[in-house]
Amino acid sequence: MESKIEDIVNMCAPCQATRHESAHAPVHWWETTKNPWSRLHVDFAGPFQGKIFFIVVDSFSKWLEVFLVKSTSSQSAIKPLRSLFATHELPDERVSDNGTAFTSDELKTFMQDNLNRHIRCAPFHPSSKGQAERMAQTTKDFLKKTPEWQDIDLRLSRFLFNRHITPHTSTGRSPAELMFKIQLKTFFDKIHSYELPTAKHEIGREKSFNDGDPVWVRNYSTGPKWVPAKINSRNGPISYAVELDDDERIIKRHLDQIRIRHVAEGVMT
Known part of the structure; x- marks a missing residue:
């Protein structure tokens, strides 16, 4: 009797048209790719x-x-x-x-x-x-x-x-x-790894200054091209506040605008 019922249902067009979907086939696993963007x-x-x-x-x-x-x-x-x-x-x-x-x-x-x-x-x-x-x-x-x-x-x-x-x-x-x-x-x-970068000399050594170091700084007013000063403080990754020797003014200069000033026996060279 069950076989006959199955036959009748299989021959019934409305039954076939409205039946539920068949059981899902096993999921197809894509072949594993071996390289990115393949x-x-x-x-x-x-x-x-x-x-x-x-x-x-x-x-x-x-x-x-x-x-x-x-x-x-x-x-x-x-x-x-x-x-x-x-x-x-x-x-x-x-x-x-x-x-x-x-x-x-x-x-x-x-x-x-x-x-x-x-x-x-x-x-x-x-x-x-x-x-x-x-x-x-x-x-x-x-x-x-x-x-x-x-x-x-x-x-x-x-x-x-x-x-x-x-x-x-x-x-x-x-x-x-x-x-x-x-x-x-x-x-x-970026927060945890942030450090002030250092500039490089032309010969490859790190270039940096400490507070009080004697230096030459680029002069953009009248007078010599370079004037004596000393480092007041570091105010950025590659900039310093410097105090001029002649009038004690404090100005800001980029690292490229500062040179080491050697002092020996009271004579600047």
Whole structure:
């Protein structure tokens, strides 16, 4: 009886047309890329908050790029891709769905000219689009948490910077480290590592002065080109306040405008 029921249901057109989806197939794991910028996953996202975004993800490093675009046309994909190719290099593969922009002759010609292979995903099947789909959702989730009155470019820049410096769960390393083999400096890195830089002599030795050191300083008023003075204080990375010997005035001079003055047995040389 069960077999007969199955046969009847299989022959019933309305039943077949309205049945639930079949069990999901096992998730397709993309072949692991061995180098940065080899395989790119691309997708459009939106309209969201009245904006359309073009998403590009490097499968190796998880480096993310998000562009504000006017439409989902081929040109809206070609323009940011051309900019990225000029910055990073030509990739080997591009993964996208079968959207009109990605299958157009215009984009196909552009990719062929750049020797880039196109891998297509199944339509209406977000999971097969992989990383671009997930990053598009991550981008939208972030924008939802920020006030819409803020400038969209500012919000995207902050989001992308945080993504680039944060270790990814699948790699354990930041996208910047895998992409460029460097750690991007953050605001806190610059605070902790800040030191006053020192200038160099022409012969390569560090040039700096201590308070009270006798020096020659460049004179820009009447009289000699160089006049005697002494260091009063350092007031910047490469500038000093100096006290003139003749009238005890304190003036400011750049490091390049100060020379060592040797004093021996009370005679200046």
